[in-house]
Amino acid sequence: MNCKNVEELLPLYVGRDLEEKSAAMVASHLQSCGHCAHSAQEYGEANQLLQLFEPPQFSEATYTAVRSRVLREIERESHKPQTIFALEFLRRPFQPRFMWAVSTALLLAVSLFAYYFIANHTNGPQERADAESRHDKLKDLAAPSGNDPKPVLPGKKNGETPGAIAKISHKPRFQQTAWHSRRAGGTPAVPVRTAQYSTTESKGTAPNTSLTSEKTLRLEMQTSDSNIRIIWFSHPATNEGSPNESSKGI
Amino acid sequence: MLSEIALNRNDLPVNVLSENQTWLQLLIKRAVSGDTTAFEQIMIHSQQRVMTLSWRMLGNEADARDASQEVFLRVYKYLGRFKQDQDFFAWVYQITVNVCRDIAKKRQRHTERFASLDTTVEESAFEVPALQEGADEALIAAQQRELIAGAMATLPEKERAAILLRDIEGLPTDEVARILRSSSTTVRSQISSARKKIKIHCERHLWKKGGTRS
Numbered sequence: 044m045n046c047k048n049v050e051e052l053l054p055l056y057v058g059r060d061l062e063e064k065s066a067a068m069v070a071s072h073l074q075s076c077g078h079c080a081h082s083a084q085e086y087g088e089a090n091q092l093l094q095l096f097e098p099p100q101f102s103e104a105t106y107t108a109v110r111s112r113v114l115r116e117i118e119r120e121s122h123k124p125q126t127i128f129a130l131e132f133l134r135r136p137f138q139p140r141f142m143w144a145v146s147t148a149l150l151l152a153v154s155l156f157a158y159y160f161i162a163n164h165t166n167g168p169q170e171r172a173d174a175e176s177r178h179d180k181l182k183d184l185a186a187p188s189g190n191d192p193k194p195v196l197p198g199k200k201n202g203e204t205p206g207a208i209a210k211i212s213h214k215p216r217f218q219q220t221a222w223h224s225r226r227a228g229g230t231p232a233v234p235v236r237t238a239q240y241s242t243t244e245s246k247g248t249a250p251n252t253s254l255t256s257e258k259t260l261r262l263e264m265q266t267s268d269s270n271i272r273i274i275w276f277s278h279p280a281t282n283e284g285s286p287n288e289s290s291k292g293i
Numbered sequence: 294m295l296s297e298i299a300l301n302r303n304d305l306p307v308n309v310l311s312e313n314q315t316w317l318q319l320l321i322k323r324a325v326s327g328d329t330t331a332f333e334q335i336m337i338h339s340q341q342r343v344m345t346l347s348w349r350m351l352g353n354e355a356d357a358r359d360a361s362q363e364v365f366l367r368v369y370k371y372l373g374r375f376k377q378d379q380d381f382f383a384w385v386y387q388i389t390v391n392v393c394r395d396i397a398k399k400r401q402r403h404t405e406r407f408a409s410l411d412t413t414v415e416e417s418a419f420e421v422p423a424l425q426e427g428a429d430e431a432l433i434a435a436q437q438r439e440l441i442a443g444a445m446a447t448l449p450e451k452e453r454a455a456i457l458l459r460d461i462e463g464l465p466t467d468e469v470a471r472i473l474r475s476s477s478t479t480v481r482s483q484i485s486s487a488r489k490k491i492k493i494h495c496e497r498h499l500w501k502k503g504g505t506r507s
Contacts, residue, residue, distance in 0.1 A: 054484070054485040054486075054488035054489050054492075055481060055484070055485050057488070058459070058460065058484065058488065060459075060466060060481055060484065060485075085492055085495070085496070086488060086492055088495070089488065089491045089492040089495045090460060090488070092437055092440065092441045092444075092491075092495060093441055093456070093460055093461060093491060094460075094461065095434065095437050095438045095441055096349060096438065096441045096442060096445060096461060097345075097438065098344070098345050098348035098349065098354075098357070099348075099354065101341075101344055101354070105344075105354075105358065106337075106340050106341075106344070108358070109336075109340065109344075109358055109361050109362050109365070110333060110336050110337070110340070110365075112362050113336065113362055113365040113366055113369070114329055114332075114333060116362075116366055117329060117332070117366070117369055118329070121327075
């Protein structure tokens with residue numbers, strides 16, 4: 044233990060506020076260090092001076108006056124009319140401490156309300172915007188353009204151009220996100236999104252013309268490669284066994 | 294009968310009362326039930342401690358009187374909350390410290406008073422060498438009291454309360470921590486800091502100027 048450490052501990056050492064182990068180490072150091080021993084002596088003298096911090100001798104009259112005032116106050120309080128107590132009770136809510144507590148509680152409540160309001164308000168439009176953007180993307184995917192290997196679907200009965208999808212449900216609903224493996228090893232590589240569309244009456248390309256009035260299920264999967272798109276059409280009555288089985292793949 | 298005997302024990306010194314908890318508990322019970330005579334006895338046996346601590350905290354008699362009055366009013370008001378297993382005088386000290394803090398905050402007068410006292414101490418410290426020969430011991434003692442009062446005035450409020458309770462009232466550190474509603478470590482740190490400052494103050498104003506060393 045060096046002098047610097049001892050100097051830090053001396054104020055507690057002289058007041059016997061140190062643990063035994065530390066006190067023994069300080070005492071050992073003081074025996075060998077005159078400078079620290081002198082400092083310890085000064086602390087002791089300062090402590091002796093502190094004992095002189097005495098108030099003047101208060102007279103008995105002073106004490107009596109204090110007691111009398113206290114007893115008078117107690118007497119006055121005990122005879123306070125009930126109306127004053129009621130006034131005190133009414134006045135209590137306006138005391139500073141109470142007012143602070145109420146203000147803090149109100150501030151917290153308003154903050155929480157504002158947080159939830161803003162959170163809900165911002166999430167709604169965001170979700171709508173996301174849905175619309177998804178819808179637009181799918182629309183783009185569905186629309187025939189350029190060299191895209193899109194299926195040519197029969198148009199509507201009223202003679203629209205074949206190839207145009209007669210109707211896309213207003214809100215395309217993503218059913219699942221699958222992993223399409225393009226590698227032999229089967230490593231999942233390309234996320235494929237699938238969407239389901241309900242088309243209205245279709246005709247022409249279907250081998251069975253009697254099914255033109257049936258609803259066609261279109262299942263479209265977009266791979267990460269924009270040139271590769273997998274679209275499945277399903278006619279419920281194409282397969283006699285199960286209506287859910289796919290009938291055509293493009 | 295027992296209560297009458299108790300009320301006749303007015304001349305018992307305070308340290309004897311602290312040992313006789315049963316007698317004090319009896320007075321407290323009676324005071325809680327509204328017996329003002331019993332409460333007056335409690336005041337008589339604790340007034341010196343309260344006044345002295347108030348004076349040491351606030352630095353003047355007028356404030357100490359006001360503080361004592363407020364302390365006893367609070368003691369009477371909250372006596373019902375006092376637990377019998379507690380040390381009554383530690384509880385009173387706690388109230389006293391709180392009241393003195395409130396008064397110091399409200400009035401802010403004690404700082405100026407201590408400051409003026411500090412000036413006096415500084416002036417008198419220069420005169421100490423002249424008093425060495427044929428010194429009047431009482432006068433030197435008075436100067437030393439002023440010096441230590443000036444040193445106490447330099448301390449922050451919390452350090453002053455901690456060192457008053459620990460070094461002057463002689464309470465254990467844990468008890469001081471309980472009264473000040475603080476931890477023992479914090480109190481030890483405050484006490485250490487206060488002792489350093491007092492020593493430095495003494496060095497500056499007394500020892501290095503060739504003043505008296507006790």
